[in-house]
Amino acid sequence: MDFLFDNVTIEGGFIKEKQNLNIETTIWAVYNRFKETGRFDALKCLWKEGCEDIPKPHFFWDSDVAKWIEAASYVISKNPSKELEDIIEQAIDDIEKNQWEDGYISSYYTVVKDEQRLTNRDRHELYCIGHFIEAAIAYYYATGKDRLLKIMEKCVDFVYKVFFEEHSAAFDTPGHEEIEIALLRLYECTNNKKYFELAKYFLLTRGKSEKDIHHRPDLEMKYFQSDKDVYNLETAKGHAVRASYLYTAMAHYAKLSGDEKMLESCRTLFNDIVNKKMYITGGTGSISRTEAFTYDYDLPNEVAYAETCAAIALMFFSQKMLHVENKSVYADIVEKCFYNGMLSGISVDGEHFFYVNPLEIRLLNRTRSDNIKDESKRSERYPITQRVKVFNCSCCPPNVNRVLASFEQYIYHKNEDVFFVDQYVKSTYDDGKIKVITDTLYPVTGDVKIKCEGVKKLAVRIPAWCDNFALNASYEIKDGYAFIENPDEIELCFELKPKLVSANPSVFAVSNKVALMLGPVVYCSERIDNIVDNCKLYIDKNIKAEIEYSDEFMLNTVTVKGYERKSSDALYENFNEEFTETKIKLIPYSVFANRGESDMAVWLNYR
């Protein structure tokens, strides 16, 4: 495979449990919803105008199915399943049957003739094709079967002809990025330079094409990352998922091409996101409408968008940067996104999903009335408070499926000289020459044992959250990794204690508040665990905490010393500081809203 997936086996611990849940429950939950809603059958292209038996397909449905196939393929790689394979084979039959003679694939445009194919930049055609390419690659690596791969190569040849040779589509670059990622992976899989050329074309044409301007006249071009060329983007703008998919492809391109200017652009964008536009959970996109990046330090909690897919997209971008630069900051962000803003997208039971991941819930605020009877016309909109089984726009669930099923790829990486341990997971890497066995309960504890065979130089990440660690070997720190020559049995101990984190004071929404972290895990207070509303709780700044492992969450919960703010019934009174001591129970942010509706807050007052 084009990454380290094949050589890695996850052996146990939190992530193994999440993977098992994915295999046993989540992948089927998503499949069943997609089957029920007609997404799989849409590949048969049977819908016609006036047809009432079959749901009319949506133009993004292909991408949902494709991501599911990709995820199922990762599952098959590690846990062969005839049942999953049969579903995929059926889907491939349908795709093959309905591929246009020229190679074009779209279950939407094949049946819904509302406009010509490739005339509307915002109709996700290349986005869907991109996901089919990634599915084809994953299925090929998992099974050795190249039927879908060949179908997609034929399709890409068509895209190449239309976009690269003829420029005959109504636009030059896709409205929703993704095919750029897929084409670079296809290039690595097939070694066919044409795919690299096409990806490069899409990347370098972006923001410079007059044909790309007029497809959504209501939206600013920055929404599509099309206001500037990729070398001059400067700040993360527009739709957060689209943007981060683009940056992922840019980073991959920079690695493959050695284009230093492109890499510099990626660095600028990465730093802009993580230093100015990222929630503490790794979520991005702080405005609901257009699901987009906004201005620096604008990170409201209650109306956060922080789409599950955006956290995943930032993982992708960070991982690509890690493989170019070998700096721990990138693996830190992968970890932050995974344990917080991405995992919050899925319920503990593995069957329910959040698309939007707010950092605060105030149920009372949902009653805020502007006296408009029709709720859909009210001025206030808030994210839902409970995960649901299915969304109309269902990009997030299969994205969670594929990240969980392929977490192996995030754990290790290597270059000519060094073997890097990026994520701490109980797992084995074995490529025949090198064998590395990691034993740990991380992030439940901070202790990690690593046994190495055939490794000349080992680099272990010192997580950004860790202020103290012990290591039983001599090491040198560089770029956030501890480098150890000729390692044998390494024992690492990251001091895991609850700590308070503050945001830059420019973050208005959390000015004068703190969040609690334990290792990479961000915590929150749910009203149901505590005696008063979150806004009346104050954490003692000299933190005194009890840690308790939760079987339900498979992570630690933390109870800290705190205070409840007291007051008279008056609306305003002379300033005073009347508090009573109390305990505040905090749970991992990722598991909020698993025990019914409740107020929730990541950021709390302190004293």
Added chain:
Amino acid sequence: MDFLFDNVTIEGGFIKEKQNLNIETTIWAVYNRFKETGRFDALKCLWKEGCEDIPKPHFFWDSDVAKWIEAASYVISKNPSKELEDIIEQAIDDIEKNQWEDGYISSYYTVVKDEQRLTNRDRHELYCIGHFIEAAIAYYYATGKDRLLKIMEKCVDFVYKVFFEEHSAAFDTPGHEEIEIALLRLYECTNNKKYFELAKYFLLTRGKSEKDIHHRPDLEMKYFQSDKDVYNLETAKGHAVRASYLYTAMAHYAKLSGDEKMLESCRTLFNDIVNKKMYITGGTGSISRTEAFTYDYDLPNEVAYAETCAAIALMFFSQKMLHVENKSVYADIVEKCFYNGMLSGISVDGEHFFYVNPLEIRLLNRTRSDNIKDESKRSERYPITQRVKVFNCSCCPPNVNRVLASFEQYIYHKNEDVFFVDQYVKSTYDDGKIKVITDTLYPVTGDVKIKCEGVKKLAVRIPAWCDNFALNASYEIKDGYAFIENPDEIELCFELKPKLVSANPSVFAVSNKVALMLGPVVYCSERIDNIVDNCKLYIDKNIKAEIEYSDEFMLNTVTVKGYERKSSDALYENFNEEFTETKIKLIPYSVFANRGESDMAVWLNYR
């Protein structure tokens, strides 16, 4: 006059200066805008469909002109002006000429025949008539001329016939309350019981009529205070100005009728507002759309509505309650509204107005982009940041005119036994039997001298903001007033020092923040006066302040010891408390936005 206006002369100080500005500038500024926009000429009823020379009138224009006439009449009472009188006489000519044979008056329905008169409850017909009644009363008291009064009595006879006798209008009670206030005043002016009966009918029918339901099917009935009858309203709901106008009439009715149940209803509503739904500035209405009350403690700063008229309406309601109950809390709220949420509605130059009075401005937040090109379609709406000369919906400016021009009525009141000093203003009360002379620079200082002649029992309000006071006579405190028998020369000293106020911790928006008050005046920080963004400023909780009188504002400014929060460039970092000491300059809230656009905040962090 039906209040204490006539016997009072304001002699100097802050309010005298504001009154002079009103006479010299504001009343003319408003007149000129109304003249320019066609509001005065609309009374001539010359507009026709297709007519391009004359602006089409709006259905609320009559109320704007009426409020201006009322204000100008108060001005004339104290400062006779042929110029103002000529304008009013011309207006009366036009009104008289265009009064319908049956008595009906509406410059809108007389020319715009878009629907039948009295068929649409939300078209402000009775609201406009109510304001004309109040104008007529004021002009009659000011000049002794009763032409407009007679016109309005004829009009009210028509309203009486249609609503009270025939029930022939399409609705039973007005969509926008105001005529109830006017009718009770007209009753007091004429002693004609019919007007009292009609007011009573409107009050007691409200919330019980099936005919009142269907005129704005998009809105909930609570918007119109029509979801329940007036004895069972329980909480302040719906449009804040409409609601408070209703409550004003209810309180007046309770006084006139001795209806204890109505008074209890008024008490409940008053307490609900001031204990759960009022900004520290006296503003109410915390949601922009429908300009309405929302749930308890929902008082967001940046998107506060807090319409200038709502602060005025709460003054009216409080003043009526004061005259029923003689409790200082009502006068405290009059004071709070006047010095803060009402005065913020007008610029220091007297020519510019706010309709909406936010308690915080963050200019950067105005750049928050949802990528929609058309600004009018963006999801975020914020109040304007600079006062303007004219609004399309221009209820606030003439409301400011009439409150400023009639502030005499708020200063004193009396019952059989007691003479009350409610507001501290350099002024004289003289009714031939009783003479009271107040000498003070309040609220610039807390020293007040009161000379009494013919007063058996004096009651002086001890303001709610005052923690310590001295009084050179023996007194008893009751209901917030100090009662003094046979007063002569009273010297009062209210300790005037800056103090920090906190809100009930249930007020989410200002959880863990403080506001500074000096006397009744609420302060704010404007970015232009201080070194960093407001969210990085922390006031020292052991307040150390310098007070300086500002000629520009005619009030004190306050500079306090504070801190600037420091941080690294990181978005998140281990909690720390790095501060540098600084000074924070605060100005009265009412004068914010008089020196160009700036960030502003009433509520600040403390430490």
